[in-house]
Amino acid sequence: MLPRLAQWEIRLLQRLVSIRGGAAALCLATILLGVSHPQPLACAGLDFWNLPQLNRDLEIAEQASEEMDVESAAVQQRITLKERIVTELIDGQLDLLDAAARFRILNAADLRQQIQIHRRYPSLTNEERNCRSVMDYAECTLLRRADGDFVRLRLEREFQSIRAHRASRGGSA
Numbered sequence: 001m002l003p004r005l006a007q008w009e010i011r012l013l014q015r016l017v018s019i020r021g022g023a024a025a026l027c028l029a030t031i032l033l034g035v036s037h038p039q040p041l042a043c044a045g046l047d048f049w050n051l052p053q054l055n056r057d058l059e060i061a062e063q064a065s066e067e068m069d070v071e072s073a074a075v076q077q078r079i080t081l082k083e084r085i086v087t088e089l090i091d092g093q094l095d096l097l098d099a100a101a102r103f104r105i106l107n108a109a110d111l112r113q114q115i116q117i118h119r120r121y122p123s124l125t126n127e128e129r130n131c132r133s134v135m136d137y138a139e140c141t142l143l144r145r146a147d148g149d150f151v152r153l154r155l156e157r158e159f160q161s162i163r164a165h166r167a168s169r170g171g172s173a
Contacts, residue, residue: 074109075110078106078109078110081102081106082103082106082137083141085099085102085103085134086099086134086137086138086141087141089134089138089155090138090141090142090145090151095158096131096134096135096155096158096159096162097127097131097162099131099134100127100130100131100133100134101130103130103133103134103137104126104130107130107133117129117130117132117133120132125166127162127166128159128162128163128166131159131162132159135152135155135156135159138151138155139152
């Protein structure tokens with residue numbers, strides 16, 4: 001024999017049944033809506049039937065992120081090396097041509113950088129472009145140094161000497 005329920009317990013059970021029924025009806029309506037009109041549910045992120053595609057998209061995004069991390073590390077390494085080269089150039093441990101040759105090697109890994117340098121100095125030879133690239137890169141450091149004007153003048157004279165030497169030989173790179 002079942003225990004007799006109080007009136008308030010009966011009303012509570014009726015509400016729970018109606019809530020469950022409403023929730024079940026809502027779930028059924030959502031599924032039917034998803035089948036007949038999947039776009040709104042997809043926009044809301046409720047397109048559970050697309051989980052395999054979403055997992056593939058996530059894998060692709062993770063792979064792209066890893067590739068960007070590798071590229072970012074390579075760029076950071078090139079920046080570090082270029083800063084070292086510029087420091088040696090400014091301190092007189094390297095001449096402009098040696099610094100330009102090292103920059104050329106570093107820039108070889110970055111086609112966008114090569115294109116940018118070529119566009120910036122279209123009338124110069126490759127060697128002269130690389131020299132200008134070094135001088136441009138050094139400019140930020142030179143602006144912070146007390147001897148910046150002196151070093152800038154030294155580099156410009158060295159650059160003009162390189163151009164004059166190339167012109168006297170009648171060659172271009």
